[in-house]
Amino acid sequence: MCGVFGIFNHPEAANLSYLGLHALQHRGQESAGVVSCDKDTLHAVRKMGLVSDIFTERRLARLPGKLAIGHVRYTTSGGSLPKNIQPLTAEYREGAVAIAHNGNLVNAEQLRVELEADGAIFASNSDTEVIIQLLARRNDPDIVTRLRSALSRVRGAYSLVMIADGKLIAVRDPHGFRPLVLGRMKGQPDTYVVASETCAFDLIAAERIRDIEPGEILVIGGDEIRSVMVPRVARRACIFEHVYFARPDSSLDDVSVYNARIKMGRQLALESPVDADVVIPVPDSGVVAAMGYAHQSGLPFEMGLIRNHYVGRTFIEPKDSIRHFGVKLKLNPVPGLLTGKRVVVVDDSIVRGTTSNKIVKMLRDAGAAEIHVRVSSPPINGPCFYGIDTPNRDELVASRKSPDEVAKAIGADSVAHLSAEGLLASVGAGGDETYCTACFTGEYPLRITRQPPRRQLRLVEV
Amino acid sequence: MCGVFGIFNHPEAANLSYLGLHALQHRGQESAGVVSCDKDTLHAVRKMGLVSDIFTERRLARLPGKLAIGHVRYTTSGGSLPKNIQPLTAEYREGAVAIAHNGNLVNAEQLRVELEADGAIFASNSDTEVIIQLLARRNDPDIVTRLRSALSRVRGAYSLVMIADGKLIAVRDPHGFRPLVLGRMKGQPDTYVVASETCAFDLIAAERIRDIEPGEILVIGGDEIRSVMVPRVARRACIFEHVYFARPDSSLDDVSVYNARIKMGRQLALESPVDADVVIPVPDSGVVAAMGYAHQSGLPFEMGLIRNHYVGRTFIEPKDSIRHFGVKLKLNPVPGLLTGKRVVVVDDSIVRGTTSNKIVKMLRDAGAAEIHVRVSSPPINGPCFYGIDTPNRDELVASRKSPDEVAKAIGADSVAHLSAEGLLASVGAGGDETYCTACFTGEYPLRITRQPPRRQLRLVEV
Amino acid sequence: MCGVFGIFNHPEAANLSYLGLHALQHRGQESAGVVSCDKDTLHAVRKMGLVSDIFTERRLARLPGKLAIGHVRYTTSGGSLPKNIQPLTAEYREGAVAIAHNGNLVNAEQLRVELEADGAIFASNSDTEVIIQLLARRNDPDIVTRLRSALSRVRGAYSLVMIADGKLIAVRDPHGFRPLVLGRMKGQPDTYVVASETCAFDLIAAERIRDIEPGEILVIGGDEIRSVMVPRVARRACIFEHVYFARPDSSLDDVSVYNARIKMGRQLALESPVDADVVIPVPDSGVVAAMGYAHQSGLPFEMGLIRNHYVGRTFIEPKDSIRHFGVKLKLNPVPGLLTGKRVVVVDDSIVRGTTSNKIVKMLRDAGAAEIHVRVSSPPINGPCFYGIDTPNRDELVASRKSPDEVAKAIGADSVAHLSAEGLLASVGAGGDETYCTACFTGEYPLRITRQPPRRQLRLVEV
């Protein structure tokens, strides 16, 4: 998971990029960067940490120019290294280029071996550098032609925002795995913005124009906006953006995330009702679906678990056993509220089951008489190759167990998931609007190409 | 507002203090500190910033001993200076002493002048240092006698946690303005903890024993626990702890904050009903009361405003006018959700009115047809002298305007507040359980003693 | 050892203090601080580290005002703690006061016990705080009277530069142990400066007026300069300032350090001649005396040991034995230069003998045929109580051994010291100009008053 942002033709391009990244901070908290373009120079600030800590007034003042792009990162490919912080930059035949990438390539390893065999040297271990290497090896005079040629070699998920040739470029892969939306500053018709989610527009008073289309290369610069489409393939937007990645105040491909989650909760109540006393969410991502469940079921809704939002980078666990400690740092039940109650607890997903297990125990300790876990997405059976950090199949509890077995494993009285059909209906899927559901259906649009491991020197920066 | 914590007789005293402070982080985000006591040495870590950033594994490892106290600070008295970070320490006749203080003294200035006239020098400008100075001037052999004598000079709000003579000491002022609660580690009957709120106990698997009583000096150490009471005066716990300071999963003086807020919302719906379509909270502090309002009124509850929890230290505003920018960093309406709706928005208080004004405009922009602001506390007419950072009377919008005038000023269709009686009923006040309501009734239990300003050199650390 | 600086009536007071401290950096590299006074506010920057690292342009810009004092510190009393970094500040009856102190008090412990018995609390463990406490306990209206009263209680070495009542105050103890000199900016007759050494004046284009007299309290401020003398006692300036503390381009009490060292070397050659081939110094402090020795003896002078000036804070020794490693970081013999030569190596002093031992071995490894150590000061037999960090008597090699035994211990062919008479003659001592020679004569002008250790809580800041 990552978030990207870009802005063209605004005197405060870096400041607005910083604000845009702030709104996208939920998409990645490990590192952030902004690259601005002023005349013939790119200026970059890239650091580990949160957006609001990195971008001091002094640093922002060193990012001049009316064109800028930004990136927030939650490590997926490459490691957690300074050299991998995006936007990635390099210098090639046409000068410096900067690129911010959300998504994962499935053939990056293979392309890297081919490129190295052809004499390429790599400065990072991010798959994004492969895109720059491919771009550098094209000598077409036009950036669009070069990009098309380079991207024709690449397979996988990529929503890109780039600075090249003094232009802002936005690209979305042919399947449209990751979101990318185009907007414009209100009252400034020539000032364009692109972002992973519309919530970034709200903060800076921009308005949504439309989504970048799957397979679209959009170049904003000079005196024109130029859109080029690569041959279309089946649309496969990630449905988990709606389930829990995106902010509920965003809309993705013109679907309101909030509404989608309300519908997931309502549908879940229809599919898996419970004779219970109260509905509570696992905050924050489960709140809206839990409200939908409560609406539909007629059960009262309570904030039975309180979330501490101050969880930071470093945490030292006490050595002697405090039960379900990791979850306690974030969540605490309201004492007395659930005593003797039959509780429906709504979560967005179950991955390994360890967190659910701790929550169930926590609720049991808080006096709940029955605990029924309701999940607003189908069981996850397989990994994601397109940009989400899921564990191996073996660690996915739903790949090995039935819902009843999971209930037993996590100590709940029952567990039920929203059906795939119910989920698709909740996001209004239909006709052209098909989603990637690979992680629960196993139908992968693109398979990953792994290379046999090479015995070679690796590099670690301290 | 500040939070305090203390623990006696645990091999991981500093680690548990750090966790306790983490649970109390909402009470102060400016700075934090832990002082541990190992044999004849106090060890201190005190820094600006958040608990989870300050207490790295390396720093915690330098805090040995089985006795520790901690403090999180939101500046009230003194300035935002390193030298004022608590726990405050000093060396006096009996060796080093450490003290963590929640609350404000009303006669600190006067005492400081007297102490200086008697030859005292001050290292901080915190009112807490006055307490240490008074303590140092007593030569009674016993710490309890010394403390009683020293505190007999002091008036105001003070919930104190101290290390002196190798003992853990907890003190609450005779009015009991600020909360302070005593607990014990589960399964470890000789390991005591004290904290501002019970939520700190939940995280470390401690259980509440009882509140420290107003006027109580509790000394834990040696082989005994010793409790001494100063002559009792009328109890005056701050009712705003229930309204918005405390976490909803805490209980204060044995009253559940969550329940109290639900009742406030219900009572508010009874007192000030609206013919509306939807109830939304101003998150996070307004959520529970809004749920109570929705329950009572039968109106649907929606999370119409989404809160971004990543707001950090440094924020650069864009220069060209983005409307109601400050609030936008934290809150964003869900697009489409409120269009054409008559909206009840529940907030916990209105102080200056500027934030309410921005929220109303934000909701209006989001398409709300009517906006009715309902506030789960009475209008604030005066400042707090006991530890809460309220502005001058002139800046308090309710001290100058009627609710209708406030509604007009902030652009709402109506504004209504919970009555003082309704609020007191919601927290179950009655008999002995009287609260401080000075900021809305003007009945101050203790008046502040101000000194005429002295023309003297002040000190600023860069 | 420490260095102090002060300036009155200059628009760039903090900048010039910073430059003055830069010139005095050799007197202390552990920490540095500047306090400026602007109208009714003192502004302080105090940090661990070197002057040029601490005082960034940004920090200096936060030190407004035309009056400033500064301090560089090499730990002597108190520990290496942030709270002990000078100038020390405190607030007392008359407002904030700042004080920079070079020297050690001999009755600080006793005074501290008395003050604590009288109710004083201490924020540091520096003996300088005792002076502020005493000052605060006087209620005379006039700063000079207060200072005289306070200082009448204090015994020991103190060259002080203070800001109090908006004035610059310079004080030197009655014995004049540590240097302190008064100057004036060239062409700006109303702009006064004080510093530990005249080299600080050279850098900022100030000119020396005269030394602050032993026992003098000089107050510069308002419209006047006021000098008050306490009853005079025997002058006892530290002779080791001439031997190695002071920079050779300084003059102390109107004696040129460079000339004094040349004379020491010449006298040493007269007293302890050697039949040798070459004279080399232990750089940097031995260079000038070695030149004097070479001049007088007619032997050639060579820079046989090269010094690396980049020695920083952190040094990791290799685990396997590298001979005389510590000294090697600083000194390396010129290969070939000394092969087969009879070498006179001139050093300023021998303390424990360990460094001399390593140097002798290093020279032996470099091929020297004979090594004759000549020391430009008498053998050190006892500790210094007045501000110099000498080890206990037991560790002083000269207190236990004769020169011949020392020669044997350090592996030299011979060792000889300059006589006390020779040293006194070299600095032109005579008549009133008597020096403190306690560390080699054992005649201590003031004995230290130690308190029995108290079993009490101490404080350590991490």
Added chain:
Amino acid sequence: MCGVFGIFNHPEAANLSYLGLHALQHRGQESAGVVSCDKDTLHAVRKMGLVSDIFTERRLARLPGKLAIGHVRYTTSGGSLPKNIQPLTAEYREGAVAIAHNGNLVNAEQLRVELEADGAIFASNSDTEVIIQLLARRNDPDIVTRLRSALSRVRGAYSLVMIADGKLIAVRDPHGFRPLVLGRMKGQPDTYVVASETCAFDLIAAERIRDIEPGEILVIGGDEIRSVMVPRVARRACIFEHVYFARPDSSLDDVSVYNARIKMGRQLALESPVDADVVIPVPDSGVVAAMGYAHQSGLPFEMGLIRNHYVGRTFIEPKDSIRHFGVKLKLNPVPGLLTGKRVVVVDDSIVRGTTSNKIVKMLRDAGAAEIHVRVSSPPINGPCFYGIDTPNRDELVASRKSPDEVAKAIGADSVAHLSAEGLLASVGAGGDETYCTACFTGEYPLRITRQPPRRQLRLVEV
């Protein structure tokens, strides 16, 4: 100017690299780095700052392995950017490679254009990356063959220390512009070291074996040491290493720098005698030559200028004019020493003349009656293309003026330079031992190939 270091087969490889860099710190103070090799992983620490500040115990502990290289940098090519800190690393077909480079390539720009035209992307703007790119484009199985092929394209000055294929590689360009010497740990015959200067060996108790030959590629690893020579061209070692870059305790190509400087001073006294009273050096680099001048002339030698070694990174000049301020931070005359004297001041070179001008004024202010500047190298007429940061020809005072005109310009009574023949004789040049004297003779062994500037995006990291 830079310094390089490498060590093979030592359990404390990183620690010894750090010590080696400490001894080479005079060759570059801007940044430093160490890369160690442990099994199949390179570990890197690279930072701006001084060696002793960068390499904390914690960082060194993260550099495991028995093979390591290091670099200290004084910016010459590329800019002062984090991405240019060496050792440079990249990953290519054969895995990670690390390279530390002293010297400048003269055809780097041209090669970069060619490489970019062929699809290369650049992560730094250091000319060293060109070498890695060339290496990556060779697919010979053997590292030596690859290196020979790659280096055959490169022209200029390069003393390289590399890690590739788990081996330590040392390379010196065919002219041998920059020094590079091979050694071995004493008593550990299989533990090899390479360094820019022998002083690095002294610190770690290594002994010099021989210089790396111009045109030699030496590979240490596996079970063998393999040396390959490229066709030899005329040897052109930089003579300024002897004049002022190298430490006087180093020997270069088996010539003692100390002896060379003594001879330069003696020869200078023979060529340009003066009827004067005293000889003083400009410390530190002029000290040894000044001693030679004094020996030869019979004039007394004095340390008339005292150097402050604490000059750090940040310096704020006072706004009102203090004469010759920049030089004053470093140098101060000993008051009184030169009054009325005819002074010979010996410096190693005159570049722009501005520093000399300030020194002459400073000596004049100190009372010197006559000032005769004697320079231990010929007038510099042209820039260096091989790794030394000299200004443009226009700024070189000697390229525009005769010695008499220079004397007038800088305010001296006379100026004289050592002759080229005298300099060459001083370093024992003769036969094969020819030196590069391009900067004063204009006879450049290799001309720089500049590319016309390209209008392209550049990158700046903040």
